[in-house]
Amino acid sequence: MRPALPARVRRLVDTTVAFITAHAGPLGAAGLGLLAFLALYGPAALNPTRLSWLIRDDFSQHLLGWLFFRNEPLRFPLGTIDGYLHPLGTTLGYMDAIPWVALLLRPFSSLLPVNFQYIGPWLCACLVLQGAAAAWVARRMSATVAQQWMVGGLLVLSPTLLARMGMAHEALSAHWAILLLVGLHLVPQxxxxxxxxxxxxxxxxxxxxxxxxxxxxxxxLALAVALCARTALERTLPWQWTVLGAGASVGTVLALFYVFGYLGTVHTLRAEAFGSFSADLAAFANPLGYRDILWSRFLAALPRQGAQYEGFGYLGLGVLFALGASLILAARDAPRVARHWRRLVPLGLVALGFGFFALSSRITLLGELLADLTPLYAPVMPWVEPFRSSGRFVWPLYYVLALGSVLALIRLPRPAVAPSLLALALALQVFDVNLGQGQQSREGSTWNTQPSEALRAAAVGRKHLVLYPPQMHDGSGRGCRAGPMDFHRWAYRAYRLGLTFNSGYVARLDDSRAQPYCLGLDDDIRSGRLDPETIYLSIPERLHEFQAIRGTRCVQQEQLWMCVLEPTPPAPLRQASE
Structure with a gap:
């Protein structure tokens, strides 16, 4: 006879079982998100000490933001980083390093390994929460557990989210927050x-x-304010509550933008090429993604303009089927649907407004220009240029169509029909969405290698590592771009040695500060004014400038030359004459 479990353990087991049973839908859908992550990235990406796969695309930029920040004292704005892009500095926000996560981990930095990344776990969390959020909304719509799993699976397999993760934009992969807010608009209050x-x-x-x-x-923020408007229209709360909710949302976001240093000067926030990184009118049916990756196994790529991968919005065959079926069902049950129009107005206005902005000032269909709205945007260009990748703003409309259509399959048909329609939609999505892009976390070229013995020796008593010429630039090409493009490997070594680093790639750069620094560095070196606390890494073509400076020692480091100013030995003491 087995011994009885202690009462405390039994209560814990009973509580756990009850929780799992009560939340079986969201938990199961979260598991589907985990499976999708493992299929796309593999389990190795969850290893927080594995950095080498983060060499590709923008991952290295985001990783370096966290690495340099963990060596910095906290200062205002929160997330300020002085050691990267030194002496200009930057912030966690402009490194797209997810400020909340970095700030939460910062107090434990001394306990974490030197090689530590949170990009892989974050991406996994985004997919897990995507499934859980979709299933939670479906549960609020009285869906069965099986239906919640199917809704979660359909939204986990959103090509727009999976493609964004494949573009190494982990901060922009938090689509579950958009999905959840869209769902709050759709569920009844x-x-x-x-x-x-x-x-x-x-x-x-x-x-x-x-x-x-x-x-x-x-x-x-826009969806939150629209939710306040929806609540006011339905009169489920006094209007004072909705005004307070909208004001609190706007004030909170603006305050946190200021705290995190996003609200810089206008010329720093501006970005060029507004109108190029847009969405095409056929985006929801075009499976052609970033770097010409085809996200459908069945549909062919449609024409588009080159940079319109930012407006990628392919729904997938399963969601397209659900959208078509839901429109047919809605037409057959028009009086019932019309009764709910009031609560959908704020959401519809925000989704359509952002959808229009996603098309930018150059509206295209299948890559062909239909209308040029540049004069319309000209008066407000300084305010819209910070969001030059306007195609990303197609996401609210994307999730209104995706989530709305699959929820309609639950609410509109007879109960016996809904599971079959959902199952067919999920099967089409599974077979269509192409996850076979290879292991996204595959190893790149080795970049996070240890500093050489010569570099370690040179770093003793010194504070700075300087690429010459510098390679500092942002997404609009502002800055100085004459230096080597493999700057990230030297940035990593500077991090390991506790040195500042003068180069890097950031989302926004103040060119009015970058150009004087680069020109001043040129003048200093050509005039022989070297800093004894600095290690210089010169391209071979500029080595002669250092060799002409007395007291400089240069040794080769891979494809560059490391030069330092040797300290001048003290003059010998003269003996007093007798």
């Missing part, structure tokens, strides 16, 4: 308690998004 819960969740998502990425924050 039965009473004041439901309304308060929805507005509380919306405010919490605003706080979260403000420390993740400005694009996510702006979309979440």
């Amino acid at each position: 039965r009473d004041a308690r439901d309304a308060k819960q929805s507005l509380g969740i919306a405010l919490a998502l605003c706080v979260f998004a403000a420390g993740v990425h400005p694009v996510i924050a702006v979309i979440v």
